[in-house]
Structure formats: structure tokens, C-alpha cells
Amino acid sequence: MTISAAAVAQQPATQEQPPGRLEVSAQHTLEVAPNMATLSARLWERTPARAVDSAREASPEALSEARTRLESRMGELIRTLEDKGLPRDAIQAGSLSVQPNYVQGPVNAEGQPEQRVRTQLTRPITLTLDDLETLPGLLDALTVAGVDSLDGVSYDLKDRSAASDKALGLAIDRAKAKATLMAERLNITLGRVLQVQETQVPSFQPQMMMRAGDASTKEMASEYRPGQIEIDAEVAVHWAIADD
Known part of the structure; x- marks a missing residue:
């Protein structure tokens, strides 16, 4: 017995056109x-300069003296800012960093300036101001305190x-x-x-x-x-x- 199958042609489904x-x-x-500002500054102290090719590093006494001076200045600055009415939580005193600082020394026998190095101890301080009217007074306080670097003011929104x-x-x-x-x-x-x-x-x-x-x-x-x-x-x- 022979079985035959008839092929049924399927019509393609109508595709819906995408809308324009x-x-x-x-x-x-x-x-x-802006209604707030961030003010950044730095204080640093340095040890006496020494010849770059010298094997002698900064003495522990020189480092200790420089750090004592730095911490004393930072503490005095923080107290001054608090006396100006700045809240304690608006003052962020950063951690201590120590790095070499290269300077030119006296001219040697060949007529070239000697390169000297000293150790620099730095602490940053960041102030967050919610009242922009206090900015000029705080900048004056930082200037009077003798900050070594005033890195600028950035404005923002609360x-x-x-x-x-x-x-x-x-x-x-x-x-x-x-x-x-x-x-x-x-x-x-x-x-x-x-x-x-x-x-x-x-x-x-x-x-x-x-x-x-x-x-x-x-x-x-x-x-x-x-x-x-x-x-x-x-x-x-x-x-x-x-x-x-």
C-alpha cells in the first residue's frame, strides 16, 4: 500500500508594520x-637641607622638631577657626605626609649650584562652609595663621x-x-x-x-x-x- 502526502503551502503571516x-x-x-563651599589649605614644616649625595638622612631630632612645630601650628589654627564660629565637624584636618623637598644650594667650584634635599612634613586642612558669608573672614584667618598653601575654594550645592x-x-x-x-x-x-x-x-x-x-x-x-x-x-x- 502506497501512502502519499500532499504538501500544504503555508501562507506567510501578515507582519505588522512598525508605527511611524x-x-x-x-x-x-x-x-x-551655590549654597556651600569647600576651602582647602596646607601647612608644612621642613628639616634643614643637606647634600643630595650625602648618605646622612634627616636626624630623628630634626624630624621630631619639625613635626612638633607642625602639630602646634595646626592645633592653633583649628582653635582659631572654632573661635570664628566654624563647627568642629566642618573642619577636617588631614593626616601627616612626609616627602623629600629638593632645593638649590650654593655654587660649587665648577660654578654649578649644588642640589640639596630636605624633608617636608605636610598636613592638609579642609573647611566645609554652609554659610558663604563667612568665607572672607575664614580666608583672613587662614592668612593670619600663615598657611603655607591656600589651594582654593570650590563651590557646590547642599x-x-x-x-x-x-x-x-x-x-x-x-x-x-x-x-x-x-x-x-x-x-x-x-x-x-x-x-x-x-x-x-x-x-x-x-x-x-x-x-x-x-x-x-x-x-x-x-x-x-x-x-x-x-x-x-x-x-x-x-x-x-x-x-x-
Whole structure:
């Protein structure tokens, strides 16, 4: 007995065409006045210089004396800052670092300056200010205390998340406004949102400005202008184009 099978041709399934879409990118820069600042400075002490090719290192006595001077200055500076009203938790006194410091010595018989080395002991200090009005007074206190390096002031926001969310929301609003305008001009109807992507995480770009006071006055008074912190946010949104 012979069994034959008839081949059944299958019709291809109708594929649903993807809807038309409108793709919009939008960016917004939010400018916010800073409400906090971080001030960084350093204190250091050095041992007497010695010849580089000398096998003798800084004596323990010289190192101990330099560290005693450094710790005394740091303690006095911290007490001065607290007397100025700065809270204890706003003062961060960093740990001690020790490193060689090379300097030029006297000229030798060949007419070349000798290279000398001394040991430098350094401690950083960082101040966090919640009240920017106190900045000039604290800078004066650091100057009077004789800090060896004033590394500058950086401005920031106490609540970065709230500012980032606001910048992102404004970028989304900008994307919606652009999409609405394009739909009106193209005589199309927007459907549902197909895709939304944050193409740039909100980034902070602090700006700092400093302006000296009137030079005609006998006492120079500096005005510190922090400027504005710029927060950039960017999104890309895809809308379906509805069939009329």
C-alpha cells in the first residue's frame, strides 16, 4: 500500500508594520547659585637641607622638631577657626605626609649650584562652609595663621539631587515642547511614547569668580563672587505617530 502526502503551502503571516515615530532630543542648562563651599589649605614644616649625595638622612631630632612645630601650628589654627564660629565637624584636618623637598644650594667650584634635599612634613586642612558669608573672614584667618598653601575654594550645592531632578524635568519639558511644535507644523498626531532615554547624566560645572575691592581705598577688601553652578541635562524621547 502506497501512502502519499500532499504538501500544504503555508501562507506567510501578515507582519505588522512598525508605527511611524518622531524622535526628539532636548538639552537644558540650569543655573543655580551655590549654597556651600569647600576651602582647602596646607601647612608644612621642613628639616634643614643637606647634600643630595650625602648618605646622612634627616636626624630623628630634626624630624621630631619639625613635626612638633607642625602639630602646634595646626592645633592653633583649628582653635582659631572654632573661635570664628566654624563647627568642629566642618573642619577636617588631614593626616601627616612626609616627602623629600629638593632645593638649590650654593655654587660649587665648577660654578654649578649644588642640589640639596630636605624633608617636608605636610598636613592638609579642609573647611566645609554652609554659610558663604563667612568665607572672607575664614580666608583672613587662614592668612593670619600663615598657611603655607591656600589651594582654593570650590563651590557646590547642599542638595545636588534636587537640582539634578529639576534640570532633568526641564529637559523633558523641552523635549515635549519641541515634539508638539514639530507635530503641529507637520500636521501629524503624536501617539504614545515609545522610548525615553537620559542621554547625559546631569553634570555640574561649578564656576568661581573673585574680584578685588576698590584699589583707591587704603585697606584692600576682596569680594568673592561664586557665580553660578551650571547643571546640564539631556534626554531623547521617541513618540509614535498615530494613524488618523
